[in-house]
Amino acid sequence: MDIQPSLADFLTAPLEAISPYAPPALVYAAAGTRRSATLAGLDANSEEYVQWSRSRMVEALQLIFAHHVQHIFTIPATPGQFAEVGPYRHNLVRWIEWGVAGRDALAEYNRLGWRVRLVHAGVPELVDAERRLAGLAAAQDVNAKTLWYVVIADNEALWQQLLAAAATAKAGTRQEAARAFYGETPPDISLFLGFGKPVIAPDLLPPLLHDKVNCYWTQRPGYRLTEQELRTILYDHALLRPTWQADKSKRAAAALQQRQAWLEGPILGLGSRLGPYWYPLSSPSHQPVRPPEST
Numbered sequence: 001m002d003i004q005p006s007l008a009d010f011l012t013a014p015l016e017a018i019s020p021y022a023p024p025a026l027v028y029a030a031a032g033t034r035r036s037a038t039l040a041g042l043d044a045n046s047e048e049y050v051q052w053s054r055s056r057m058v059e060a061l062q063l064i065f066a067h068h069v070q071h072i073f074t075i076p077a078t079p080g081q082f083a084e085v086g087p088y089r090h091n092l093v094r095w096i097e098w099g100v101a102g103r104d105a106l107a108e109y110n111r112l113g114w115r116v117r118l119v120h121a122g123v124p125e126l127v128d129a130e131r132r133l134a135g136l137a138a139a140q141d142v143n144a145k146t147l148w149y150v151v152i153a154d155n156e157a158l159w160q161q162l163l164a165a166a167a168t169a170k171a172g173t174r175q176e177a178a179r180a181f182y183g184e185t186p187p188d189i190s191l192f193l194g195f196g197k198p199v200i201a202p203d204l205l206p207p208l209l210h211d212k213v214n215c216y217w218t219q220r221p222g223y224r225l226t227e228q229e230l231r232t233i234l235y236d237h238a239l240l241r242p243t244w245q246a247d248k249s250k251r252a253a254a255a256l257q258q259r260q261a262w263l264e265g266p267i268l269g270l271g272s273r274l275g276p277y278w279y280p281l282s283s284p285s286h287q288p289v290r291p292p293e294s295t
Contacts, residue, residue, distance in 0.1 A: 008042035010235045011228055016069050021238035024072035024187035025060045027213075028064060028225075029194040029204050030057070030151025034088070035277075045087045050095045056223035057099075058108065061141060063230060065114075065145045071186045071206040073148040080204045093125045100149045101129035105135065112230070115146040119182060119206065121161050122153070124152030134183065146186070162207060178208040191237050192201060195221060197278050215239050220282065 005013065010021075031055045035046035042049045057074070064072055065225070076096050082089070098106060100118055115137040118130040118292040138145070152158050162181050165171075169180035179185045192205060203270050206215065245251055255262050255285045271280045 003061055004239065007232065007235050010239075011231050014067060015068070016232065023067035023190045023237065024069070025068055025073070025189045025209070026064070026191040026193065027073045027075070027189055028058065028060065029075045029192065030223045030225075031075075031195040032221025033223070036224060037221075038062040038135050039221070048278060050091075050099065052095075053222065054099045054105075058112075060223040060225040062148060063225060063227060067230060067234065069145075069191075071146045071148065073150055073152050073189065073206055073209075075204060077153070078120075078201070079152060079154055093123065094138070096123075096130050096151055097126060100151075101132050106132075108145075109136070111139075114146055115140045115142075116149070117183070118148065118149045118151070120149075120153075121155075122157035123151055126151060131185045144267075148182075148186070148206070150203070150206055156200050158202055158207070173207055181208065183208075191233070192216065193218065193225075195219070195234060197271070198280075217280075 010018075032050065037044050037049040037053060037057070040052070042052055044286055061072055061074065076099065081092060084092075100116070113160060116133045117137055118126060118133050120126045120130060162177070165180040166177040169176060171177040171180050186209060189206065189210045190213055192200075194204065194215065194217045196217065197218050198215070198218065200215070216233050218225075218237075227266050266281075270282075271277070271278045
């Protein structure tokens with residue numbers, strides 16, 4: 001592969017050629033799993049839904065790891081899910097424990113050679129699962145692919161745990177605080193792949209593990225990640241987003257060559273209601289906001 005490959009070449013390149021472009025750590029915050037199951041003809045309150053969704057999750061994680069990402073942070077549940085009522089909420093913690101640290105899950109991690117860690121706040125029922133996974137991870141090669149589950153029931157509980165860990169360790173740097181809280185220091189997260197509304201929250205982007213993060217939001221619910229989608233995101237992250245220059249003395253003038261694009265550009269993040277859901281406006285149908293006429 002050339003130093004600056006085209007997207008077409010990138011999409012068909014062998015996996016080993018993708019390695020230099022893969023971020024060491026990313027967040028894969030897939031959501032809408034119940035919506036995805038319903039679209040597949042499953043009851044979103046059934047045991048079958050949970051089993052099916054977990055299989056899809058493992059397939060997506062295998063795809064990401066195969067593209068040379070070393071650490072994946074994924075989000076089984078956020079505070080919004082813990083605030084729900086009804087059958088889903090009643091089964092939520094049991095489903096999470098089975099999915100992340102049940103017998104089938106542990107056997108699969110061993111087969112795949114993954115280290116797995118669990119970070120949680122406000123969910124005391126997951127303490128045993130966290131310890132089991134930490135023990136297994138400690139016995140494995142520290143250089144193995146590492147999967148991080150992040151389950152936050154309450155963001156205030158997250159900050160309390162984080163600050164308490166940092167204080168106990170007398171941490172004086174971000175890295176020291178991260179080690180105290182996570183038990184090790186993963187590389188910084190530089191890519192976030194989420195779903196639905198473009199939002200960032202502590203339960204979605206793990207604290208202390210990032211500097212600048214490139215963000216992408218798919219609108220396909222659940223763990224529906226194709227190789228083409230992943231490679232297109234990696235291409236944008238590695239080859240299109242890096243635009244910073246130390247010498248910007250001539251950079252601003254280059255905007256004159258794309259005057260219309262900059263004067264009539266869309267607003268990313270605007271959307272509309274699609275039934276009970278939010279859905280993004282597409283750029284072609286978006287009416288640009290024009291500056292007021294001078295008087």
